Amino acid sequence: MKKQVCAALWTMLCGVGCGGVVHAQQQNFDAVEVHSLKVRDDIYMLVGAGGNITMQIGDDGILLVDTQYAPLSQKILAEIRKISDKPIHYIINTHHHGDHTGGNVNLRAAGTTVTGGNVAGTIADSAVGALIIAHENVLNHLTAATGAQALPSSGWPTNTYFGEKKEMFYNGEGIEILHMPAAHTDGDSAVFFRRSDVISAGDVFVTTSYPVIDLANGGSYVGIVNALDRLVDIIIPVYGQDGGTLVIPGHGRLSNLGDVLNFREMVIVIRDRFREMIDKGMTLEQVKAAKATLDYDPVYGSTTGFWTTDRFIEAAYKSLSETPKDAQ
Amino acid sequence: MNESTVLKIGRWLVVASALLAGPVFAQSNFAGVWNAGYFEDWPDRFPGPELGDYAGLPLNANDRMRAMSWSASILSLPDYQCRVHPADYANSFADIRMWHEINTDTQELVAIHLQHFAWQTQRTFWMDGRAHPPDYAEHTSMGFSTGEWVGNTLKVTTTHLKEGWLRRNGVARSDSATVTEHFIRHGNNLTWNVFVQDPKYLEEPFFRNRDYTLAETGSIGAYPCESVVEVLLPEHYFPHYLPGQNPFLIEYARNHHIPSEAAMGGAATMYPEYRKKMATLPQP
Numbered sequence: 241m242k243k244q245v246c247a248a249l250w251t252m253l254c255g256v257g258c259g260g261v262v263h264a265q266q267q268n269f270d271a272v273e274v275h276s277l278k279v280r281d282d283i284y285m286l287v288g289a290g291g292n293i294t295m296q297i298g299d300d301g302i303l304l305v306d307t308q309y310a311p312l313s314q315k316i317l318a319e320i321r322k323i324s325d326k327p328i329h330y331i332i333n334t335h336h337h338g339d340h341t342g343g344n345v346n347l348r349a350a351g352t353t354v355t356g357g358n359v360a361g362t363i364a365d366s367a368v369g370a371l372i373i374a375h376e377n378v379l380n381h382l383t384a385a386t387g388a389q390a391l392p393s394s395g396w397p398t399n400t401y402f403g404e405k406k407e408m409f410y411n412g413e414g415i416e417i418l419h420m421p422a423a424h425t426d427g428d429s430a431v432f433f434r435r436s437d438v439i440s441a442g443d444v445f446v447t448t449s450y451p452v453i454d455l456a457n458g459g460s461y462v463g464i465v466n467a468l469d470r471l472v473d474i475i476i477p478v479y480g481q482d483g484g485t486l487v488i489p490g491h492g493r494l495s496n497l498g499d500v501l502n503f504r505e506m507v508i509v510i511r512d513r514f515r516e517m518i519d520k521g522m523t524l525e526q527v528k529a530a531k532a533t534l535d536y537d538p539v540y541g542s543t544t545g546f547w548t549t550d551r552f553i554e555a556a557y558k559s560l561s562e563t564p565k566d567a568q
Numbered sequence: 569m570n571e572s573t574v575l576k577i578g579r580w581l582v583v584a585s586a587l588l589a590g591p592v593f594a595q596s597n598f599a600g601v602w603n604a605g606y607f608e609d610w611p612d613r614f615p616g617p618e619l620g621d622y623a624g625l626p627l628n629a630n631d632r633m634r635a636m637s638w639s640a641s642i643l644s645l646p647d648y649q650c651r652v653h654p655a656d657y658a659n660s661f662a663d664i665r666m667w668h669e670i671n672t673d674t675q676e677l678v679a680i681h682l683q684h685f686a687w688q689t690q691r692t693f694w695m696d697g698r699a700h701p702p703d704y705a706e707h708t709s710m711g712f713s714t715g716e717w718v719g720n721t722l723k724v725t726t727t728h729l730k731e732g733w734l735r736r737n738g739v740a741r742s743d744s745a746t747v748t749e750h751f752i753r754h755g756n757n758l759t760w761n762v763f764v765q766d767p768k769y770l771e772e773p774f775f776r777n778r779d780y781t782l783a784e785t786g787s788i789g790a791y792p793c794e795s796v797v798e799v800l801l802p803e804h805y806f807p808h809y810l811p812g813q814n815p816f817l818i819e820y821a822r823n824h825h826i827p828s829e830a831a832m833g834g835a836a837t838m839y840p841e842y843r844k845k846m847a848t849l850p851q852p
Contacts (some may be wrong), residue, residue: 277705287704465804472647479793480652480687481730482708494706498730501647508806509637516810532811535633538768539731539742 269311274319277494280436282411285488286319288312290339294440294488295320296433298411301329302351304370305431305440305488307343316343317350327352330410332417333374333397334442334490335425336381336457344395348372369394373408375419376400377427381457420444420467424451424490426458428467432474440488441471445500447492450533450540450552451507453559461511461559468504475500506536514560524557595717596753598666598680601786605779613660617737620817622833623826631740631769632832636814638738641807650793652687654732655710656747656762660778661686663788680715680722685788693724700727707743722751734764734774739833742768756782771835822852 267289274288276295286293289312294305302324308316320328328351333341351370374397382396406417413435420428424443431440443452444467453459475485481498489495513532522530533541533549541549606613622635642648653661662685669679680693693715700712711729715722726747734741745766752759758780765773821831827849836842 275702275704277702285704469804480650480689480709481647482652482710486706493704496706496708496730497647498651498709499707502731505806505808508804509808512808513810530811535630535637538630539744 267309269309272312272315274312274315276319276323279438279486279488279494280433282413283433283436283438284323285494286316288315290342291334291337291443291490292440292488292492294431294438295323296411296413296415296436297324297326298413299326300411301326301354303330303332303410303415304328304347305332306334306340306442307331307347309339309342310346311342313343313346313350316347328370329354330408331370331372332429332431332440333372333378334430334440335428336374336378337425337443337454338389338391340442340490341378341382341391341395344372345392348394371399372397373399373401373406373417375417375427375429376402377425377458381425381427418470420470421463422458422460423463423467424459425454428463430467430471437476437485438488439471439474439485441490443490444468445471445487445489445495445503447489447495447499447503448540449491449542449547450536450549451503452547453552453555455555455559459555459559460563461507461556462563465504465507465511468500468507471500472497472504506540510536510556511560514556518557518561524554527557528553595720596722596751597668598722598751598753598758599668601663601665601783601788602758602780603663603783603786604661605781608778609660612735617735618820618823619737620814620831621737621820622735622739623831623837625734625739625833626770626772626774626835626838627734627739627833628769628771632834633811634740634769635738636817637808637811639807639809639814640737644798645801645807646795646797649795649798650687652689652709653684654729654741655689655691655713655726656729656741656745656749656764656776657732657734658684658686658689659760659762660776663783663786664780665786665788683788685791687793688791693722700725711747718750720753724749724751740769741774742766744768758782772838818852825851828852 269289272289274286277285277287279285282296282298284295286295288308290308291306293308293316296303302320328347331344331348333344348369353369353371379397379400382391385391401417404419408415413433416432416434418430418432420430428442428444430442430444444464446452451464453461453464471487475487475497477484477497481501482496484497487495487500510533514527517527517530517532528550533553537549543549622632627635652658664685665683667681668677669681670676671678677695679695682691682693689710691710691713693713695715698714700714705728707728707730709730709732711726713724713726715724729743729745729747731743732741733739741764745764748763750761760778760780762776763773764770818828820826821828827846829849830837830842830846
């Protein structure tokens with residue numbers, strides 16, 4: 241029961257800025273502007289508030305990865321329509337937090353399902369709304385949520401997968417939806433657009449904070465390391481650490497191999513420092529007092545907002561303490 | 569005045585006005601290959617800096633900790649073997665080639681390009697007044713640069729840099745830095761000044777200066793780089809030293825009889841007055 245309450249609280253808090261380190265009270269959606277950045281010919285990154293949205297466009301239609309917050313949906317749609325007038329056919333959720341799924345209901349309603357076609361006339365609402373795809377744990381979390389923060393059922397993914405990945409072909413390219421087990425949450429997916437050579441990473445990779453580890457919803461420090469290594473395996477730069485495969489992070493700026501490697505370096509260095517202190521029997525308070533993240537704090541740390549450095553240290557300490565060393 | 573004279577005067581006026589109102593790109597011509605002069609900071613540039621030598625760098629406590637954790641073994645990692653020098657460092661490493669890009673219709677200067685011998689990285693200084701991209705745009709090793717003329721000096725402002733380094737021994741420069749450069753031509757000599765403002769890792773701005781000589785028939789060679797697995801490493805690994813466990817940090821101070829505190833750098837160590845303080849500090 242305690243774990244369920246924690247998970248619900250996490251979902252609620254993340255709904256107001258997970259990784260974006262903002263409070264709900266500070267969120268004034270009226271003032272938020274939504275902008276798009278062309279990443280590749282058919283791929284755009286939409287920024288506003290909450291997680292980045294990836295948009296793939298083409299002759300077939302529009303595919304979105306994540307939907308930010310519900311109050312921003314009209315602004316997001318307006319930005320989409322500046323780029324394409326095609327129907328939104330698919331929404332893929334990288335995980336269940338509200339800053340990535342809050343707009344599911346509105347953006348789904350603005351789209352249509354590919355399978356409607358001729359059947360639509362005889363089966364009442366078969367063509368209504370875009371199809372929402374996610375790992376099955378996303379559906380589990382969204383259906384378990386209750387109260388004001390719960391997402392209406394029309395925003396739930398109706399096409400879920402389990403196992404390592406789901407594949408699809410849309411707008412002339414293969415798309416791999418890759419499950420990243422027990423990382424930011426237990427339902428993380430990264431979406432790899434193979435021809436465009438772009439990865440939409442979700443919150444397993446962010447440039448704005450230390451990794452956000454939602455322990456209550458199945459996240460783990462080890463899972464973050466594994467997910468980053470998997471991203472690095474996929475990415476092929478043009479030269480050095482620049483160009484080639486581009487990565488749209490869950491939060492932050494458009495990235496390339498160098499950014500992912502820098503983030504991975506920080507995650508591993510801090511893991512090793514914490515591991516040593518945990519092995520020595522140091523308490524959480526002693527670890528905090530040791531200032532083991534001092535060198536990375538200017539880049540990833542925060543003393544305010546949702547995901548402070550203290551909260552990261554607490555989550556990292558707990559996760560690493562509970563994970564057998566040989567599994568790290 | 570007959571019609572022919574009027575036409576002649578008219579033609580001259582057109583030519584004269586075209587010459588006078590021509591695009592303002594000709595303050596200095598940087599086109600050509602420029603050989604780096606290695607009389608400045610030789611040990612730092614070719615042999616490479618010594619481990620634990622941060623003297624004269626205005627790094628803050630955060631960056632110092634970063635540097636003290638750094639292990640040269642990262643250079644053996646395949647993903648790091650071909651990692652290029654960042655824009656604010658690469659010039660100091662070797663020869664450069666520069667050329668001007670002109671709009672052939674308007675004859676206006678669009679951009680000045682710079683290629684480094686090291687890793688053949690290429691920079692573009694946009695001279696057409698365009699704005700820098702938004703914060704959420706990609707950051708790269710070369711960043712995004714715009715240029716302007718200040719008299720005969722080319723002033724370049726660069727943002728959107730990925731994390732880089734100020735010295736090749738682990739002293740990091742963050743991705744929030746703004747770099748201001750001046751390219752100054754004196755006959756066949758070129759002076760390059762770089763001014764790094766980094767709100768995250770520097771106590772004060774960092775300044776570096778390099779000089780080059782024009783090579784009339786110069787060329788710069790290719791710089792291919794291929795990553796290979798040199799050492800079998802464990803999974804989920806990154807080489808570094810845990811706090812207090814880097815055995816090499818003391819070598820520089822000990823070998824050169826420099827107080828350890830001075831070797832650790834900081835803004836104060838940039839200034840001549842620091843010599844007085846050094847005399848009062850214990851040597852290792």
